[in-house]
Amino acid sequence: MLYLVRMDVKLPATLAPAEADAIKAREKAYSQGLQREGRWRHLWRVVGEYANYSVFDVESNDELHTLLSQLPLFPYMQIQVTPLAQHPSAIASAITAN
Amino acid sequence: MLYLVRMDVKLPATLAPAEADAIKAREKAYSQGLQREGRWRHLWRVVGEYANYSVFDVESNDELHTLLSQLPLFPYMQIQVTPLAQHPSAIASAITAN
Amino acid sequence: MLYLVRMDVKLPATLAPAEADAIKAREKAYSQGLQREGRWRHLWRVVGEYANYSVFDVESNDELHTLLSQLPLFPYMQIQVTPLAQHPSAIASAITAN
Amino acid sequence: MLYLVRMDVKLPATLAPAEADAIKAREKAYSQGLQREGRWRHLWRVVGEYANYSVFDVESNDELHTLLSQLPLFPYMQIQVTPLAQHPSAIASAITAN
Amino acid sequence: MLYLVRMDVKLPATLAPAEADAIKAREKAYSQGLQREGRWRHLWRVVGEYANYSVFDVESNDELHTLLSQLPLFPYMQIQVTPLAQHPSAIASAITAN
Amino acid sequence: MLYLVRMDVKLPATLAPAEADAIKAREKAYSQGLQREGRWRHLWRVVGEYANYSVFDVESNDELHTLLSQLPLFPYMQIQVTPLAQHPSAIASAITAN
Amino acid sequence: MLYLVRMDVKLPATLAPAEADAIKAREKAYSQGLQREGRWRHLWRVVGEYANYSVFDVESNDELHTLLSQLPLFPYMQIQVTPLAQHPSAIASAITAN
Amino acid sequence: MLYLVRMDVKLPATLAPAEADAIKAREKAYSQGLQREGRWRHLWRVVGEYANYSVFDVESNDELHTLLSQLPLFPYMQIQVTPLAQHPSAIASAITAN
Amino acid sequence: MLYLVRMDVKLPATLAPAEADAIKAREKAYSQGLQREGRWRHLWRVVGEYANYSVFDVESNDELHTLLSQLPLFPYMQIQVTPLAQHPSAIASAITAN
Amino acid sequence: MLYLVRMDVKLPATLAPAEADAIKAREKAYSQGLQREGRWRHLWRVVGEYANYSVFDVESNDELHTLLSQLPLFPYMQIQVTPLAQHPSAIASAITAN
Numbered sequence: 012m013l014y015l016v017r018m019d020v021k022l023p024a025t026l027a028p029a030e031a032d033a034i035k036a037r038e039k040a041y042s043q044g045l046q047r048e049g050r051w052r053h054l055w056r057v058v059g060e061y062a063n064y065s066v067f068d069v070e071s072n073d074e075l076h077t078l079l080s081q082l083p084l085f086p087y088m089q090i091q092v093t094p095l096a097q098h099p100s101a102i103a104s105a106i107t108a109n
Numbered sequence: 110m111l112y113l114v115r116m117d118v119k120l121p122a123t124l125a126p127a128e129a130d131a132i133k134a135r136e137k138a139y140s141q142g143l144q145r146e147g148r149w150r151h152l153w154r155v156v157g158e159y160a161n162y163s164v165f166d167v168e169s170n171d172e173l174h175t176l177l178s179q180l181p182l183f184p185y186m187q188i189q190v191t192p193l194a195q196h197p198s199a200i201a202s203a204i205t206a207n
Numbered sequence: 208m209l210y211l212v213r214m215d216v217k218l219p220a221t222l223a224p225a226e227a228d229a230i231k232a233r234e235k236a237y238s239q240g241l242q243r244e245g246r247w248r249h250l251w252r253v254v255g256e257y258a259n260y261s262v263f264d265v266e267s268n269d270e271l272h273t274l275l276s277q278l279p280l281f282p283y284m285q286i287q288v289t290p291l292a293q294h295p296s297a298i299a300s301a302i303t304a305n
Numbered sequence: 306m307l308y309l310v311r312m313d314v315k316l317p318a319t320l321a322p323a324e325a326d327a328i329k330a331r332e333k334a335y336s337q338g339l340q341r342e343g344r345w346r347h348l349w350r351v352v353g354e355y356a357n358y359s360v361f362d363v364e365s366n367d368e369l370h371t372l373l374s375q376l377p378l379f380p381y382m383q384i385q386v387t388p389l390a391q392h393p394s395a396i397a398s399a400i401t402a403n
Numbered sequence: 404m405l406y407l408v409r410m411d412v413k414l415p416a417t418l419a420p421a422e423a424d425a426i427k428a429r430e431k432a433y434s435q436g437l438q439r440e441g442r443w444r445h446l447w448r449v450v451g452e453y454a455n456y457s458v459f460d461v462e463s464n465d466e467l468h469t470l471l472s473q474l475p476l477f478p479y480m481q482i483q484v485t486p487l488a489q490h491p492s493a494i495a496s497a498i499t500a501n
Numbered sequence: 502m503l504y505l506v507r508m509d510v511k512l513p514a515t516l517a518p519a520e521a522d523a524i525k526a527r528e529k530a531y532s533q534g535l536q537r538e539g540r541w542r543h544l545w546r547v548v549g550e551y552a553n554y555s556v557f558d559v560e561s562n563d564e565l566h567t568l569l570s571q572l573p574l575f576p577y578m579q580i581q582v583t584p585l586a587q588h589p590s591a592i593a594s595a596i597t598a599n
Numbered sequence: 600m601l602y603l604v605r606m607d608v609k610l611p612a613t614l615a616p617a618e619a620d621a622i623k624a625r626e627k628a629y630s631q632g633l634q635r636e637g638r639w640r641h642l643w644r645v646v647g648e649y650a651n652y653s654v655f656d657v658e659s660n661d662e663l664h665t666l667l668s669q670l671p672l673f674p675y676m677q678i679q680v681t682p683l684a685q686h687p688s689a690i691a692s693a694i695t696a697n
Numbered sequence: 698m699l700y701l702v703r704m705d706v707k708l709p710a711t712l713a714p715a716e717a718d719a720i721k722a723r724e725k726a727y728s729q730g731l732q733r734e735g736r737w738r739h740l741w742r743v744v745g746e747y748a749n750y751s752v753f754d755v756e757s758n759d760e761l762h763t764l765l766s767q768l769p770l771f772p773y774m775q776i777q778v779t780p781l782a783q784h785p786s787a788i789a790s791a792i793t794a795n
Numbered sequence: 796m797l798y799l800v801r802m803d804v805k806l807p808a809t810l811a812p813a814e815a816d817a818i819k820a821r822e823k824a825y826s827q828g829l830q831r832e833g834r835w836r837h838l839w840r841v842v843g844e845y846a847n848y849s850v851f852d853v854e855s856n857d858e859l860h861t862l863l864s865q866l867p868l869f870p871y872m873q874i875q876v877t878p879l880a881q882h883p884s885a886i887a888s889a890i891t892a893n
Numbered sequence: 894m895l896y897l898v899r900m901d902v903k904l905p906a907t908l909a910p911a912e913a914d915a916i917k918a919r920e921k922a923y924s925q926g927l928q929r930e931g932r933w934r935h936l937w938r939v940v941g942e943y944a945n946y947s948v949f950d951v952e953s954n955d956e957l958h959t960l961l962s963q964l965p966l967f968p969y970m971q972i973q974v975t976p977l978a979q980h981p982s983a984i985a986s987a988i989t990a991n
Contacts, residue, residue: 012267012268012269013153013268014268014290014352015153015162016353023318024905024907024908025318025319025907026318038198039197039198042198043198043200046199046200046201047200053164053199053201054196054198054199054201055111055113055193055194055195055196055199056193056194056195056196056197056958057191057192057193057194058191058192058193058194058896058954058957058958058961058974059898059957059958059961059962059972059973059974060972060974063196064113064191064193066151071208072208072209072210072290072291072292072352073208073292073293075290075292075352075353076292076293076350076352076353077292079352079353080353090353090354091353092290092352092353092354093155093156093162094155094156094210094268094271094288094290095153095154095155095156095162095268096153096154096155096156096268096269096271096272096273097153097154097269097272098152098153098154098161099137099154100136100137100140100141100152101144101151101152101153102141102144102145103144103151103152110953110954110955111954112744112954112976114745121710122219122221122222123221123710123711124710154272156210156268156271156272156275156288157212157271157272157275157276157286157287157288158286158288169894170744170894170895170896170976170977170978171894171978171979173744173745173976173978174742174744174745174978174979175978177744177745178745188745188746189745190744190745190746190976192896192954192957192974192976193954194954194955194957194958194959195955195958209349211349211358220415220417220418221417234394235393235394238394239394239396242395242396242397243396249360249395249397250392250394250395250397251307251309251389251390251391251392251395252389252390252391252392252393252468253387253388253389253390254387254388254389254390254406254464254467254468254471254484255408255467255468255471255472255482255483255484256482256484259392260309260387260389262347289351289352289358290351290352291349291350291351291352291358292349292350292351292352293349293350294348294349294350294357295333295350296332296333296336296337296348297340297347297348297349298337298340298341299340299347299348306463306464306465307464308464308486308548310549317514319514319515320514365404366404366405366406366486366487366488366548367404367488367489369486369488369548369549370488370489370546370548370549371488373548373549374549384549384550385549386486386548386549386550388406388464388467388484388486389464390464390465390467390468390469391465391468405545407545407554416611416613416614417613430590431589431590434590435590435592438591438592438593439592445556445591445593446588446590446591446593447503447505447585447586447587447588447591448585448586448587448588448589448664449583449584449585449586450583450584450585450586450602450660450663450664450667450680451604451663451664451667451668451678451679451680452678452680455588456505456583456585458543485547485548485554486547486548487545487546487547487548487554488545488546488547488548489545489546490544490545490546490553491529491546492528492529492532492533492544493536493543493544493545494533494536494537495536495543495544502659502660502661503660504660504682504842506843513808515808515809516808561600562600562601562602562682562683562684562842563600563684563685565682565684565842565843566684566685566840566842566843567684569842569843570843580843580844581843582682582842582843582844584602584660584663584680584682585660586660586661586663586664586665587661587664601839603839603848612709612711612712613711626884627883627884630884631884631886634885634886634887635886641850641885641887642882642884642885642887643797643799643879643880643881643882643885644762644879644880644881644882644883645877645878645879645880646700646758646761646762646765646778646877646878646879646880647702647761647762647765647766647776647777647778648776648778651882652799652877652879654837681841681842681848682841682842683839683840683841683842683848684839684840684841684842685839685840686838686839686840686847687823687840688822688823688826688827688838689830689837689838689839690827690830690831691830691837691838698855698856698857699856699937700856700878701937701946724982725981725982728982729982729984732983732984732985733984739948739983739985740980740982740983740985741895741897741977741978741979741980741983742977742978742979742980742981743975743976743977743978744975744976744977744978749980750897750975750977752935757796758796758797758798758878758879758880759796759880759881761878761880762880762881763880778878779939779940779946780798780856780859780876780878780939780940781856781937781938781939781940781946782856782857782859782860782861782937782938782939782940783857783860783937783938784936784937784938784945785921785938786920786921786924786925786936787928787935787936787937788925788928788929789928789935789936798940800941807906809906809907810906856940859940859941860938860940860941863940863941864941874941874942875941876940876941876942
């Protein structure tokens, strides 16, 4: 089951650079783990912004919230979730892998 | 080169149902042709709305505009385009096929 | 799996009253069928507006879109869907019946 | 009498983690007390956000404001209240328990 | 129990002037009846707009929705309701008559 | 002459609690003085928010600005003013006392 | 007493050109009469838009609403009113003529 | 003197196609005349929208409004004007030709 | 050439009161100098807000930006500029003095 | 391939003036280098704001994001990107140099 997710990162000015770097490193490792599992299906940078559009493939709303709330950058992000469904003109399936 | 595109369809109340059906049929054929060519990479329905999120893979801004402006439903859609780039944490490439 | 859904109805001025009444009657029957099945869990009127907030309990994004797009008033509604998850302070479960 | 309430939590960066934890613990206890009394009827997490949608069942606007303004997290929340009424197609009552 | 209500009137261009006048006359009579009963406590014109701010004093959300949805101009209005409570610095009561 | 005024209070996190309490005490005294004079005609709490809707009865725009800018909480408030006029269906006068 | 007023004109497509011209001629005569009286102090076109910013000098909110609601284009305009006051750094008076 | 202008075209559904084509032909001729004179310096299509961003080089606000209000599509466009100035880091001049 | 300018002042909580007073004194002197020269034609307080609407009469976009960017409060203001033109119904000229 | 980019700069109050000056100097040098290469085609100041509108001419979305994210002021800017295409009425080409 697919969801489009937009994440905008806003690091507070008071965050020490070393701490910020450590959080970003954990974020990258966490993200790549989920990508390898196939649950974080797509991850794209929004041109010109410290933001991404992602597509997640999970079993439920709860699984998605759990994944997102465990993001190391979660306290510093504004996240917007849009549930997706099969489009009648799509030749690929939105339910199983595409 | 990837672009996220959101399309919201608003058919005018004055459009005859038969004409609407004909336009939708042409839209579906046109869309599936582009999907088979790989230029319309993803097509998802937004849950609860007469709208879709799509990902296009084209060579240039001009190619994308040409594809979109030739959509049979183009006169009845509101379209919003977001250019995408490679995300440093993505394990797939946003430039070639992913 | 729960979703909060807001529906705003906007009937076009050109819709004949008899036709509007027929659509509303079908809408009511359809809605009450889903309520009896337990899939349309809550249905509340927004005070002062021709709008409702509803909670749906379905298996997937696709099931929800199918239910919503078959609403007789669907062509005349603006719909906004918010996926819900279990809240850590909730004493009831958001996943099974509550 | 039912109200839909959305609460968005924004903890200031200057709040010490220990103090934040203490406030959240008091918030949880307070919330669960009201849930057990039946006045905080539903509590759902918004997927991907530090926010909830809730339904309150109280006697008056004043009772609702008193409950909300006594939330331990109240100084750190943005709250939006929507009064609800009985929907003519609802098979459950919005006035007494549903 | 008090509610602030803003009503914006938008008459469709297709409404015949005579019919519009008849609706407005019924609206005025209906409004003045409620004002005399004390349930429509205040009615003010927003300067420069075909809109009003009103204060209603009713027993419940349902009573307010019933009053508003029976307005002859209801199909042509956009209505926004804000529930009000006693302010701790107010010298008048927001609950009983003020 | 009446004006609807909405005030939203946002105290900065850096304001010491004792100083905040002192400002609020002065605000209350100042507000009650104006209420007794009849210039601050209504003062209502917005349910769930640190905000109020008020109605002022003053001689001029300048008098209103002077009153508002002398509020002890003025530096911490966002204020929105809507001038009101007599509504043709109102049975009370918006110009003299109502 | 001064007010800044923005007016956006939106003529419906169904308005016959001859009727539109007649309304605009009445609007011009009415506007110039008020300008000569000194009550419509300034009238400027917003560059690129069928809109104006104006400054009115009137005795009260009610006088302003009466002037605006008698504009021949009133049914086709969206109007936004901002009350103005004397600025402490202004060398001209905002209360008497400036 | 440069201005950035965004124009969004919205043709009413009631406009006959032949008339629309005639207006567009006049628009194109008019636009190309101004481009050749150097007053309409840039004209770009917004990808996916029936809209453009343009840069005009004119002597005054009034000259710009005259040019824009004489556009054959002016009655069907929403136009937004942003005045531009020389940027201190720009190596080209924003005042004379660039 | 006239421009309507809205300025909203937001002083940071960290600005020392003495420094704020010094900046405001310089702002007042600078503003009154421009008013005397006739380039800052009108300066009005927005009722209830730490904001003003002003009208500037300058030779060019660049002259206006230079004036505005040299305001002592410029780093603490949000500024919005609207270019104005002669209105066909205005009896005064928007180009020369009015 | 052209893109319109709007950049709004918001320097945090905690940034030391000397550091801010150093960042701005690097920004200017970086910007002028890209202008000389022809990749930063236009750079205009928005009148009255600490903001610019720019036009970039690059080979791809990724090249644009790389350029923008290396701006010394990037952490302090809000950036909005609009892809541009050839307009059918433009006499200049949007694809090659114009």
